[in-house]
Amino acid sequence: MSLVSMAQLLLDAQQGQYAVGAFNCNNMEIVQAIVSAAEAEKSPVIVQASQGAIKYAGIEYIAAMTRLAAEQASVPVALHLDHGTSFVQIMSCVRNSFTSVMIDGSKLPLEENIALTNKVIEAVRPLGISVEAELGKIGGTEDDITVSEKEALFTDPAEAERFVSEAKVDALAIAIGTAHGQYKGxxxxxFQRLTEIRRRVNVPIVLHGSSGVPDEAIQKAISLGVCKVNIDTNIREAFVAAARKVMVDHPQEIDPRKMLGPAREATVAIIREKIRLFGSSGKA
Structure with missing residues (x-):
């Protein structure tokens, strides 16, 4: 089927009390793995492209690969910009068939974040493209975006209520203690903050930096209203570990397919595990 908008996937998840996995891609094998895992689990899925992925693979390549994978799939697939940094970049995604975008104005003052988000909504919503925004800062580093521990601020529930009232986003990413990258502990x-935010806003809530969060914590967050869970680091770990094992076990191997094939299969396995954890298996 064709690429779909993320908005309806998340509304269905909100009603069904599960979450849709949003998995970051960097190359062809990971795109294939994400969609293959979703097919195997009969689950809707979101393929995400970060700043680093766009810089590495090129926005045209990512869009073309994901569009082809979605056309050959029997499950709904959305293509989403992760942590978009500018209006110009959003428009580039629109031109390249992205069906969902995130505009990250979390480092801006609240009023400026709302204004930037509304500018994006006004431009892309008539095209059927969904919009995610972020309120509060999520610690750690993801590609070119770094938030120090001192800068990392949890989302204020009252500000979340105002933000959603003034910027009619399709999803809101909040900061409740997760971080990008590998955790030190x-x-x-x-969860109390999450509960209060859920009480004040009715849009689907997004949990970034979810790799390394204990399974029971993820499940509790979903039970309290999280509808989209982002996974990147766990994918990188599985992919690289499998490729590295081939290189260690077979140091004379020069066929990249012998390395990337097992890496792809390991990625499928970890994504299937996450999909089951999020409760979206069989929801396609």
Whole structure:
């Protein structure tokens, strides 16, 4: 089927009390793995492209690969810009068939974040493209975007209510204790804050930096209203570990397919595991 908008996937998840996995891609094998895993689990899925992925593979290549994978799939696939940094970049995604975008104005003052988000909504919503925004700062580093521990601020529930009232987003990413990258310890999520935000806003809530968060914490967050869960680091770990094993076990191997094939299969396995954890298996 054709690429679909993320908005309806998340509304269905909100009603069904599960979450849709949003998995970051960097190359052809990972795009294939994401869609293959979703097919195997009969689950809707979101393929995400970050700043680093766009810089590495090129926005045209990512869009073309994901569009082809979606056309050959029997499950709904959305193509989403992760942590978009500018209006210009959003428009580039629109030209390249993205069906969903995130505009990350979380480092801006609240009023400027709302204004930037509304500018994006006004431009892309008539085209059927969904919009995710972020309120509060999620610690850690993801590609070119870094938030130090001192800068990392949890989302204020009252500000979330105002933000959603003034910017009619399709999804809101919030900061409740997760971080991008690999964790140094076990993250502790602020479930009380999540509950209060859920009480004040009715749009689907997004949890970034979810790799490394304990399964039970992810499930509790979903039960409290999280509808989209982002996974990147776990994919990289599985992919690289499998490729590295081939290179260590067979140091004379020069066929990249012998390395990338097992890496792709390992990625399928970890994504299937996440899809089951999120409760979206069989929801396509």
């Amino acid at each position: 076990v993250p502790e999520l602020d």
